[in-house]
Amino acid sequence: xxxxxxxxxxxxxxxxxxxxxxxxxxxxxxxxxxxxxxxxxxxxxxxxxxxxxxxxxxxxxxxxxxxxxxxxxxxxxxxxxxxxxxxxxxxxxxxxxxxxxxxxxxxxxxxxxxxxxxxxxxxxxxxxxxxxxxxxxxxxxxxxxxxxxxxxxxxxxxxxxxxxxxxxxxxxxxxxxxxxxxxxxxxxxxxxxxxxxxxxxxxxxxxxxxxxxxxxxxxxxxxxxxxxxxxxxxxxxxxxxxxxxxxxxxxxxxxxxxxxxxxxxxxxxxxxxxxxxxxxxxxxxxxxxxxxxxxxxxxxxxxxxxxxxxxxxxxxxxxxxxxxxxxxxxxxxxxxxxxxxxxxxxxxxxxxxxxxxxxxxxxxxxxxxxxxxxxxxxxxxxxxxxxxxxxxxxxxxxxxxxxxxxxxxxxxxxxxxxxxxxxxxxxxxxxxxxxxxx
Amino acid sequence: xxxxxxxxxxxxxxxxxxxxxxxxxxxxxxxxxxxxxxxxxxxxxxxxxxxxxxxxxxxxxxxxxxxxxxxxxxxxxxxxxxxxxxxxxxxxxxxxxxxxxxxxxxxxxxxxxxxxxxxxxxxxxxxxxxxxxxxxxxxxxxxxxxxxxxxxxxxxxxxxxxxxxxxxxxxxxxxxxxxxxxxxxxxxxxxxxxxxxxxxxxxxxxxxxxxxxxxxxxxxxxxxxxxxxxxxxxxxxxxxxxxxxxxxxxxxxxxxxxxxxxxxxxxxxxxxxxxxxxxxxxxxxxxxxxxxxxxxxxxxxxxxxxxxxxxxxxxxxxxxxxxxxxxxxx
Numbered sequence: 001x002x003x004x005x006x007x008x009x010x011x012x013x014x015x016x017x018x019x020x021x022x023x024x025x026x027x028x029x030x031x032x033x034x035x036x037x038x039x040x041x042x043x044x045x046x047x048x049x050x051x052x053x054x055x056x057x058x059x060x061x062x063x064x065x066x067x068x069x070x071x072x073x074x075x076x077x078x079x080x081x082x083x084x085x086x087x088x089x090x091x092x093x094x095x096x097x098x099x100x101x102x103x104x105x106x107x108x109x110x111x112x113x114x115x116x117x118x119x120x121x122x123x124x125x126x127x128x129x130x131x132x133x134x135x136x137x138x139x140x141x142x143x144x145x146x147x148x149x150x151x152x153x154x155x156x157x158x159x160x161x162x163x164x165x166x167x168x169x170x171x172x173x174x175x176x177x178x179x180x181x182x183x184x185x186x187x188x189x190x191x192x193x194x195x196x197x198x199x200x201x202x203x204x205x206x207x208x209x210x211x212x213x214x215x216x217x218x219x220x221x222x223x224x225x226x227x228x229x230x231x232x233x234x235x236x237x238x239x240x241x242x243x244x245x246x247x248x249x250x251x252x253x254x255x256x257x258x259x260x261x262x263x264x265x266x267x268x269x270x271x272x273x274x275x276x277x278x279x280x281x282x283x284x285x286x287x288x289x290x291x292x293x294x295x296x297x298x299x300x301x302x303x304x305x306x307x308x309x310x311x312x313x314x315x316x317x318x319x320x321x322x323x324x325x326x327x328x329x330x331x332x333x334x335x336x337x338x339x340x341x342x343x344x345x346x347x348x349x350x351x352x353x354x355x356x357x358x359x360x361x362x363x364x365x366x367x368x369x370x371x372x373x374x375x376x377x378x379x380x381x382x383x384x385x386x387x388x389x390x391x392x393x394x395x396x397x398x399x400x401x402x403x404x405x406x407x408x409x410x411x412x413x414x415x416x417x418x419x420x421x422x423x424x425x426x427x428x429x430x431x432x433x434x435x436x437x438x
Numbered sequence: 439x440x441x442x443x444x445x446x447x448x449x450x451x452x453x454x455x456x457x458x459x460x461x462x463x464x465x466x467x468x469x470x471x472x473x474x475x476x477x478x479x480x481x482x483x484x485x486x487x488x489x490x491x492x493x494x495x496x497x498x499x500x501x502x503x504x505x506x507x508x509x510x511x512x513x514x515x516x517x518x519x520x521x522x523x524x525x526x527x528x529x530x531x532x533x534x535x536x537x538x539x540x541x542x543x544x545x546x547x548x549x550x551x552x553x554x555x556x557x558x559x560x561x562x563x564x565x566x567x568x569x570x571x572x573x574x575x576x577x578x579x580x581x582x583x584x585x586x587x588x589x590x591x592x593x594x595x596x597x598x599x600x601x602x603x604x605x606x607x608x609x610x611x612x613x614x615x616x617x618x619x620x621x622x623x624x625x626x627x628x629x630x631x632x633x634x635x636x637x638x639x640x641x642x643x644x645x646x647x648x649x650x651x652x653x654x655x656x657x658x659x660x661x662x663x664x665x666x667x668x669x670x671x672x673x674x675x676x677x678x679x680x681x682x683x684x685x686x687x688x689x690x691x692x693x694x695x696x697x698x699x700x701x702x703x704x705x706x707x708x709x710x711x712x713x714x715x716x717x718x719x720x721x722x723x724x725x726x727x728x729x730x731x732x733x734x735x736x737x738x739x740x741x742x743x744x745x746x747x748x749x750x751x752x753x754x755x756x757x758x759x760x761x762x763x764x765x766x767x768x
Contacts, residue, residue: 177532177535177536179539233750238749238750240532241477241531242749242750242753243749244477244532244535245682245686245745245749246745246746246749246750248479248679248682248745249679249741249742249743249744249745249746249747249749250742250746251742252676252679252738252739252741252742252745253739253742253743253746254742255738255742256735256736256738256739256742257739259735259738260732260735260736260739367675368543371539371540371543374536374540375540378533378536407551407553409547409550409551409552409553410547410548410551410553412543412547413544413547413548416540416541416543416544417544419536419537419540420521420525420537420540421525423525423526423529423533423537424524424525427525427528427529427533
């Protein structure tokens with residue numbers, strides 16, 4: 001446990017520009033730098049960001065320029081240590097512009113269209129101009145939105161697929177519905193955080209190297225988990241229901257150990273924090289997401305071809321298909337199961353790192369995505385490797401596209417409702433066969 | 439270390455409010471799993487149905503308290519059983535498990551969503567729906583009862599809870615000895631055999647899901663009344679497994695199993711909680727190892743550990759017999 005003990009994020013070590021928000025000076029009740037005098041008016045605001053511990057932190061040194069109706073500079077202000085700024089101006093109409101070159105690296109305006117802001121002042125006025133920071137959310141028309149959401153959905157679907165293949169193969173080879181598989185995802189993300197952000201013996205790795213270590217550590221953890229828990233349960237002939245309840249016990253136990261160590265807040269990797277997106281006419285995508293999608297596809301293709309063409313892959317499919325027949329034809333079933341655990345957990349760990357890069361790292365991220373994995377593998381067909389892949393991508397796209405209709409904070413509900421509907425219409429899933437469900 | 443406080447807290451765990459809520463939830467689960475073999479991992483949603491049924495009726499819609507009781511105890515849990523049961527009860531056991539656990543997550547997302555705030559109160563939940571209940575209380579609000587364990591209002595909740603637990607146990611005891619109960623057990627042992635005798639296994643399983651759900655909803659409703667609030671946080675997915683640990687610990691398929699299990703579970707949880715809290719406060723455990731917030735997380739770890747150890751080493755619990763029904767029954 002001492003290794004995990006160091007996993008708590010170093011509070012305030014770096015200013016983490018996560019979400020960004022600007023709260024008007026009225027709300028903050030920050031005393032303005034220059035008081036408005038009679039006949040003059042004041043424009044003020046405050047540029048803040050949220051650091052890793054969720055606290056608002058002002059950004060100093062951002063320049064705000066006020067331009068009058070004739071296009072001449074009428075005044076400028078700079079944010080103080082608390083992020084507050086204020087410009088005193090005579091009566092008139094102004095354009096208030098934030099000089100984006102003075103923002104710290106990695107920050108950008110959430111609404112680039114709303115810079116400059118038009119404002120008109122009468123004597124004695126004290127108005128706020130808001131410049132929220134964060135990722136751009138420019139409104140688009142529906143067609144463009146659909147393409148954008150489909151791309152986001154594909155990204156999510158590929159990550160779900162990477163995590164879900166292990167779940168499906170473990171089910172196929174051992175019959176265990178492993179509820180602790182979500183924690184393998186969290187585990188991978190957390191090991192990545194430990195190596196990339198917290199550092200081991202004061203040394204921090206770049207995330208790409210950390211991801212390689214995550215795959216190795218996760219694979220080893222999968223081997224240990226199978227060898228010392230599940231292989232023993234199988235040897236004792238424990239029922240599948242006892243095993244299932246046990247896996248839930250592990251899920252809850254691991255999850256709260258991670259909460260204990262990591263805390264309830266979201267964490268972020270140091271690398272690839274905020275990238276400006278490539279604008280590709282109909283959709284925009286961050287370079288990191290393109291790389292992630294390419295890597296996920298590569299990993300999935302590698303797994304699929306390993307299953308299709310290699311000896312061990314064929315043996316895995318044989319055991320998943322019919323354990324007794326596989327065993328009687330000379331396949332070492334326990335060895336195959338062990339390999340399935342190693343590969344499945346390693347993939348889930350890598351999926352956790354990917355999820356941490358695109359979203360954030362939190363103690364219950366794995367549990368959240370576990371239910372989406374279930375939706376994916378049920379849709380594709382529980383126990384089939386390709387079904388898991390196929391179903392997960394559909395679920396990912398469905399989740400993102402459903403935000404066209406339902407509020408974003410409820411998007412996962414759509415995926416879970418699909419799960420129920422699939423069971424009603426075609427319980428064996430799209431690629432599954434009927435005898436598995438009875 | 440204040441041993442008086444430790445004793446008081448442990449006693450409250452053994453017979454107090456938490457015991458009552460979870461004994462009811464576990465009795466419901468016992469009908470599901472113990473007698474019918476259904477893997478319901480969404481008992482927390484049934485509890486939430488009871489809590490929100492009452493709270494939404496009174497606080498959101500302004501209906502009469504007793505209408506709220508009917509909504510929370512009957513209408514909401516029955517609709518929920520239908521939604522979860524119709525797609526899954528024809529399928530193998532783990533599909534119900536997945537759907538019920540997914541229902542818990544759906545509940546969490548929906549109940550916390552700000553877009554439904556005017557109905558559900560989102561994260562803050564709903565309050566002020568239990569006045570009628572406390573107006574009926576024969577106990578003096580400012581007095582302490584039962585060796586000072588409970589103040590008046592708590593005593594009233596706990597007393598009503600004990601009566602409900604006893605009633606539920608009686609209902610289960612009678613029903614399981616009836617022909618109806620024998621069909622449930624037959625389905626648990628061999629569904630195909632039961633069907634070959636002309637029993638509609640699907641419909642019997644649905645009835646079991648409904649009955650257990652209603653009892654669970656009673657537990658949830660009482661929890662909402664006792665805390666005087668219906669909050670999503672009190673009915674998250676993990677809450678289900680407090681009831682599961684209570685059931686397995688006490689003994690599956692025994693009438694007294696869930697009751698004994700809930701008492702032991704909350705005795706142990708409250709004991710660890712207060713001991714750890716006092717050790718943290720007095721500095722015996724340094725704050726670099728554990729702080730006050732983290733003490734609250736320990737009880738969830740204990741629940742996880744309980745599930746692991748019970749399923750590995752004592753699947754029949756305290757009262758159960760391996761011959762009749764145990765967690766690892768094949």
